[in-house]
Amino acid sequence: MAEFISALAAGNNAKLMVIVCASIAGSTTLALVAAAHQTGGHVVCILSKLDELHASKKALGSYANRVEFVIGDAC
Numbered sequence: 001m002a003e004f005i006s007a008l009a010a011g012n013n014a015k016l017m018v019i020v021c022a023s024i025a026g027s028t029t030l031a032l033v034a035a036a037h038q039t040g041g042h043v044v045c046i047l048s049k050l051d052e053l054h055a056s057k058k059a060l061g062s063y064a065n066r067v068e069f070v071i072g073d074a075c
Contacts, residue, residue, distance in 0.1 A: 002030065002031035003031065005028055005035075006031035006035045007035075009031075013039050014036075014039055015039060015040070015042065016042055017032040017042070019043070019044070019045050019046070021045055021052070024047075024052050024056045025045050025047070025060055025067065025069075029043065029045055029056075030063060033060075033063050037066070043067045044068045044070060045067050045068070045070070046070045046071075046074045048071070048072070048073065053069050053071060
C-alpha cells in the first residue's frame with residue numbers, strides 16, 4: 001500500500017503532502033517522503049501527542065529531517 005501511495009503522489013506531482021498519524025509515523029510517511037523527494041515537495045505529519053513525535057523521529061531515522069511535524073488535533 002505504501003508503494004501505491006508514493007507512486008500516486010509522485011505521479012500527480014504533489015508538492016504538499018499531509019498525513020495524519022493515529023500513533024507514530026511509519027511506512028506511509030516514508031512513502032510520502034520518497035514522493036516528495038521526486039517532486040521537490042514537502043511532507044507534513046500531524047501527530048496528536050508529544051511522545052508520538054519522539055517515537056516517530058526515532059522510527060523514521062535520518063528521514064525525519066525531511067518531515068515537518070505538527071502536534072495537535074487534525075480537525
